[in-house]
């Protein structure tokens with residue numbers, strides 16, 4: 001009871017000691033707006049509107065775009081996917097508040113993580129002492145000296161060395177940490193020891209140079225190690241543990257965060273030594289994922305700090321693959337990214353040591369936007385013949401399918417399609433077998449009272465700004481051109497409020513008159529702009545496949561719904577027109593006209609009720 005109360009008190013204390021503006025400001029760029037702070041929402045896709053507001057006074061955030069809101073705990077939980085205890089601990093550490101020990105009766109297993117952090121910390125200290133001071137550390141010191149890494153860097157990155165078993169046996173770490181009361185079992189849990197066949201434990205890292213890997217609050221979560229001898233594997237990380245999730249950590253971020261934030265850019269390299277060598281050369285705005293492809297969580301750690309991410313990859317096939325894999329992530333996280341590639345045979349480490357920082361920064365300055373880079377690489381690989389384009393589209397399609405939302409998909413498609421000249425002739429289109437009839441998942445339900453197109457439509461507004469029912473009508477007209485005449489006779493064209501939407505329908509009518517009504521043909525005859533982008537996006541939207549046998553029935557039921565809606569809209573529009581005329585007649589004092597019009601309007605309203 002008292003313990004529970006004290007935990008609640010601590011929670012309150014931590015909340016009060018934490019500044020939500022500062023916490024969120026680490027990952028989202030916020031600017032002051034009156035009493036509040038605003039920025040781009042990290043939870044929904046919108047590149048333009050700073051709808052995300054943070055109240056300093058109330059210590060909460062709210063997004064007016066997607067409705068996400070909460071306090072500092074819920075932000076950490078949602079954005080960094082922390083559990084509540086993790087968020088509490090993270091904030092308590094920042095404010096130097098001691099948390100009451102977890103555990104106690106009825107609480108089940110105590111949280112193992114504080115202990116694992118402690119074990120990792122002790123291991124890092126021991127390995128570093130070994131590297132800096134001990135006789136066994138000589139191979140590590142020699143190696144780093146050969147690579148031009150000075151002692152200051154060793155201290156800054158807290159590098160360490162795990163000596164070889166030939167020198168110190170198999171329990172170097174285990175025996176030393178045991179003296180500090182850390183059990184073999186705990187080392188095993190932390191990924192630092194491995195249990196052998198005989199049940200006897202041995203050190204996981206031997207004859208390896210070690211990079212401790214830190215989390216946002218500077219705790220050692222695990223290690224990345226490079227072998228110095230001939231052993232295998234060359235690189236080895238700690239295994240996944242309750243504190244080491246390598247997809248959510250970045251090597252170098254703990255040390256470089258301030259510089260990254262100051263420069264508003266970050267360079268992502270592939271290897272630990274690439275990171276280290278560039279940093280030693282003075283480029284301390286570099287991070288490295290831990291031997292795997294970049295993840296979305298890793299991008300989230302940096303995106304709020306920077307205006308752009310520079311991916312520094314090998315120019316070979318693997319580098320291109322890595323770049324391709326990054327496209328959907330970068331788009332989904334709405335990050336500007338460019339790719340710089342290395343000369344054949346070089347990595348950032350060798351390049352910076354041979355040619356210096358200027359050469360590397362020169363390459364980075366020439367980095368290509370990610371999407372262009374991917375397309376250019378594929379064109380080099382496959383060529384621009386019809387067959388080549390088909391292969392390229394085949395490779396791009398899975399990337400497109402991973403887009404976070406429609407806007408990103410549209411962006412990729414319009415970008416790449418233009419680069420491939422994809423809309424220039426239908427033979428190419430046919431050879432690429434573009435999806436011609438995607439279907440929306442939601443059944444079509446014309447809303448009971450759709451907002452009518454009141455005013456003259458702005459020529460600026462794209463079809464996507466139209467009310468849902470109008471968009472459904474437009475989509476139907478694009479996807480089922482066979483219903484075009486029928487629906488246009490019912491007044492469909494006039495009911496579309498966006499001029500670009502009407503542009504599409506008029507183009508469609510032109511195609512119908514020419515007798516070539518494939519949806520894809522529509523793309524060719526629309527000028528580049530909102531209308532064409534809308535159609536492209538619709539045609540590429542992932543089909544929530546309607547089985548062919550159900551398709552006809554689906555189309556027919558949609559058509560019926562369209563007709564019913566059109567009829568209602570027509571009557572409403574007439575009713576509105578009558579109302580305007582009645583008002584005018586009243587102002588003109590023409591009583592007879594008012595009465596006549598009112599009678600017509602009543603008739604109309606009765607009809608629409610029936």
Ligand SMILES: [Zn+2]
Nearest residue numbers: 041044063066
């Ligand atoms: Zn939002």
